[in-house]
Structures are given as structure tokens and as C-alpha cells.
Amino acid sequence: SGKLNPDYTFGNFIEGKSNAHARAAAQHVVETPGGAYNPLLIYGASGLGKTHLMHAVGNAIVARNPRARIAYLGAEQWMNHFTAAIRHGRTEEFKHLYRSVDALLIDDIHFFAHKERTQEEFFHTFNALIDARKQIVLTSDRYPKEIDGVDERLKSRFTWGLSVAVEPPDLETRMAILIAKAEANRVQLPREVALFVAQRVRSNVRELEGALLRLTASSRLRGEALTVEFARNTLKDLLAAYERLVTIDNIKRTVASYYNIRVGDLNSPRRTRSLARPRQVAMALAKELTQHSLPEIGEAFGKDHTTVLHACRKVSALRQTDLKIREDYENLQRQLGA
Ligand code: ADP
Numbered sequence: 001s002g003k004l005n006p007d008y009t010f011g012n013f014i015e016g017k018s019n020a021h022a023r024a025a026a027q028h029v030v031e032t033p034g035g036a037y038n039p040l041l042i043y044g045a046s047g048l049g050k051t052h053l054m055h056a057v058g059n060a061i062v063a064r065n066p067r068a069r070i071a072y073l074g075a076e077q078w079m080n081h082f083t084a085a086i087r088h089g090r091t092e093e094f095k096h097l098y099r100s101v102d103a104l105l106i107d108d109i110h111f112f113a114h115k116e117r118t119q120e121e122f123f124h125t126f127n128a129l130i131d132a133r134k135q136i137v138l139t140s141d142r143y144p145k146e147i148d149g150v151d152e153r154l155k156s157r158f159t160w161g162l163s164v165a166v167e168p169p170d171l172e173t174r175m176a177i178l179i180a181k182a183e184a185n186r187v188q189l190p191r192e193v194a195l196f197v198a199q200r201v202r203s204n205v206r207e208l209e210g211a212l213l214r215l216t217a218s219s220r221l222r223g224e225a226l227t228v229e230f231a232r233n234t235l236k237d238l239l240a241a242y243e244r245l246v247t248i249d250n251i252k253r254t255v256a257s258y259y260n261i262r263v264g265d266l267n268s269p270r271r272t273r274s275l276a277r278p279r280q281v282a283m284a285l286a287k288e289l290t291q292h293s294l295p296e297i298g299e300a301f302g303k304d305h306t307t308v309l310h311a312c313r314k315v316s317a318l319r320q321t322d323l324k325i326r327e328d329y330e331n332l333q334r335q336l337g338a
């Protein structure tokens with residue numbers, strides 16, 4: 001099984017609105033492993049600290065009880081280990097190993113999708129550990145009920161305990177993360193440079209870290225001071241990518257794939273409900289996330305500006321009353337890096 005990364009601790013996990021809930025739940029698990037939050041499932045997009053929190057739980061459990069047996073591994077590794085055990089006729093050993101740990105931490109369980117035999121085995125491991133009141137921590141890139149290709153009874157178990165989301169960090173948290181990481185690396189990061197980067201690099205913490213690394217490396221290499229101007233030049237391509245990110249085309253592609261329809265369907269004149277709603281959502285996103293005018297957006301969808309206006313109002317009203325639409329909209333905003 002994989003090794004716990006000692007660098008991922010609660011101590012260096014910066015808290016913000018976007019991750020406070022997940023962090024609190026993780027800390028609760030350390031205090032009462034095998035308690036009410038079992039399994040603890042942390043879900044959210046890539047680069048938002050799921051793996052970090054999972055290791056933090058493992059490290060903290062070991063710090064409290066050095067004899068605790070923790071298995072940490074990615075879902076893919078778990079599957080590989082399982083299939084190797086089958087090949088070598090060692091499934092009994094495999095079963096015994098994973099059913100005798102004090103805590104089982106499995107990262108990225110969305111990987112289990114469409115792996116029936118692995119799911120079956122995981123189902124039994126899961127049940128054995130829960131029965132023995134051993135802690136399970138899981139991460140996933142989406143809410144478990146939304147993972148296609150996972151058996152219903154396993155899916156339902158994923159949500160038996162507590163499922164918490166990690167969201168993309170807001171501006172204040174992005175600032176705090178940059179400043180803390182700079183400090184940890186003994187880098188002098190002027191506040192205005194942190195703000196400049198935090199305002200532009202919005203998607204996730206991994207990208208923020210990457211941007212900071214590039215800034216510090218090239219400022220050392222070139223012996224130049226870390227100014228906003230320096231940051232603008234050094235990160236030129238990254239920043240350009242962010243500016244390109246949210247285009248109407250991009251919104252269309254993202255919405256179409258989210259609703260499992262074709263991009264062309266978003267432009268089609270058909271009025272069926274299954275197409276009308278995604279189309280309205282796409283228009284509303286275009287209005288909110290791009291600088292385009294109503295007529296421009298209308299043109300991009302083969303409609304006039306009143307249709308776009310209607311769509312924006314409709315979606316905004318539905319977001320107040322329809323939980324599903326609200327969730328869809330927020331998921332899409334997130335996927336678009338907004
Ligand atoms: P995920 O598993 O959600 O894809 P990771 O846990 O691998 O994301 O996080 C990506 C990087 O960002 C890691 O280096 C991690 O330490 C860092 N990171 C994420 N969230 C935070 C946070 N709140 N505070 C400090 N570092 C963070």
C-alpha cells in the first residue's frame with residue numbers, strides 16, 4: 001500500500017470557506033475514528049486538496065497512535081493489488097490485509113467505475129471494516145451518486161457516513177494560500193504580487209502552487225525582483241490560458257458534455273425540454289462568465305437577444321426554486337473555472 005505523505009498535514013492546510021467543512025469533518029474523524037462519519041467521503045474537482053486532507057487524516061491518526069495500521073492507496077493501486085492477488089492465488093491474504101487495518105484511505109474512487117469485480121471485492125472490504133468500526137476515508141472527483149458505472153449498493157454505502165465537498169478557493173483563500181506557501185519556502189512575496197496572481201489563477205490550488213513555483217524559480221534564476229510586472233511576464237502563457245478559458249464555445253462544450261448531449265443540439269431549434277434547459281443554462285452562463293452582449297450570445301446560439309434575456313431570467317429564477325438546476329449550474333460554473 002502507498003505511503004502517507006508527511007508533508008500533507010492539517011498544520012499546512014490553509015482553511016477558507018471553500019474547504020472549511022471538509023477540513024472540520026476530517027479533523028472530527030481523527031478524534032473519533034470509526035464514529036459517525038464513516039465513511040468520510042471528500043469530493044470535488046482536481047487540485048482542491050482532497051488528497052492532502054486524506055493524508056492529513058492518516059498522519060494525525062498515526063501521531064495519536066503510532067501503532068495504528070493505516071492503509072493509504074489510490075483506487076487504481078487497490079485494483080492492481082487485487083488483480084495481482086487473483087493472479088497469484090493470494091486473494092485470502094489480500095482480504096485479510098485490507099480487512100485488518102485500523103483505517104483504510106482510498107483516493108479517487110471514481111476510478112472504480114465499470115470495474116465490476118474490483119467493486120465487488122471493495123464492497124466486502126467496506127462492509128467488514130464498517131462492521132468492525134474501522135475508519136474509511138474516500139475521495140472522489142464528484143458526488144458519489146453521480147459516478148456512473150458503480151453498483152447501486154456500493155454507491156449507497158459511499159454516502160452512509162458523511163460526504164463533504166471541497167470547492168474552488170475564493171479570492172481571500174487563494175491569497176492566503178499563496179502567502180503561506182511563499183513563507184514556507186522562504187520566498188519574499190509582495191502582497192500586490194500575491195493579489196495579482198490570486199485574481200487571475202482561479203481554478204485550483206495546484207495551479208496556484210505551480211504559478212508560485214514558476215515565479216520564484218525564474219526570479220532566482222534571473223536575479224530579478226518579484227514585482228507585478230515580473231509576474232505578468234513570467235506567467236504570460238498561463239494567464240492567457242485563463243483569459244481564453246471562458247468562451248461561448250467552451251461553455252457550449254462543457255454544458256453539452258455535462259448533459260450528455262451534442263454541442264449541435266444547443267443550437268438546434270428543437271424545443272424539447274431535454275434540450276431547452278441545457279440551452280438556457282448555457283446562455284445564462286455565457287452572460288455571466290463572458291463579456292459578450294445579449295445579441296452576441298443570441299447569435300452564437302442562433303437565437304435573438306430576447307431569447308437570451310428570457311433564458312437568463314428563467315435560469316436565475318429556477319436556481320432559487322429547483323435544487324437540481326442550482327446544482328447543475330454551480331457544477332458548471334466550477335468546471336468552467338469561475
Ligand atoms: P486533489 O487531491 O483534490 O486533486 P491535492 O490534495 O493533490 O488535490 O492538492 C493539490 C496541491 O494543492 C497539493 O500540493 C496540496 O498540498 C495543495 N493544497 C490544496 N489545498 C490546499 C490548502 N487548502 N492549503 C494548502 N495547500 C493546499
Ligand code: MG
Pocket residue numbers: 050051052107
Ligand atoms: Mg487527489
